[in-house]
Amino acid sequence: MRFKSVYQSLFKKYGAQKWWPADSPFEVMVGAILTQNTAWLNVERALDNLKQANVFSPQKIIDSNHDVLAQCLRPSGYFNIKAKRLKNYCEWYVGQNEYTGLKHKRSTSLREMLLSINGVGPETADDILLYAFNRKIFVIDAYTRRIFSRLGLVDASLDYEALRTIFETELESETVVLFNEYHALIVLHAKEVCKKKPVCEVCCLQRDCEQKGVAV
DNA sequence: ACCCAGGGTCATA
């Protein structure tokens, strides 16, 4: 019940986030790859570049010249490797008949397929599962690990799958909508609270916070 | 000048 009460605190503080900021499932997928270890603002610039250059579809990305594609991705960093990853992903996606060919697959097999793509790791796969395919998968990111270990709810040394299992077990009876909001709220909270740097993601989640001495 | 961001892969031990 602790896991849900943290959610309730966040929701009360920030309200619904309506993630993922994108106009289509495909845009979620592209954004999920581009945001790897990268600030979202820079991803938006890269997404705009792709749209301006008229290469914003799976087939257009596949057919695009590597250097042209890489230049579009430049603001989001790692542009050479991300150009390859995007092409990789799109080749797989088109080969699977895109959304129509994938939407009826079971989450476990869809997840395995995503993880087999070079350039798609657990977090990217789970972003896609949750925010593009609307599956009840809990996304574990660095913020989640940090915040919940500081709250004393999980062991920070656990690996990705172990943490995901804990969250999905704790929140077993909740809806996919809650999973959607929860991850978005965690990301927002980490950004909002620590603008100053004191590393205190935890404070406003605790009673009588006062912003004192809670930081690790 | 330094640290970090909505990670992942690959080589090494």
Add this chain to the structure above:
DNA sequence: TATGACCATGGG
């Protein structure tokens, strides 16, 4: 299994 190097831009 577990580190470390590498990828690279932009903001604070």
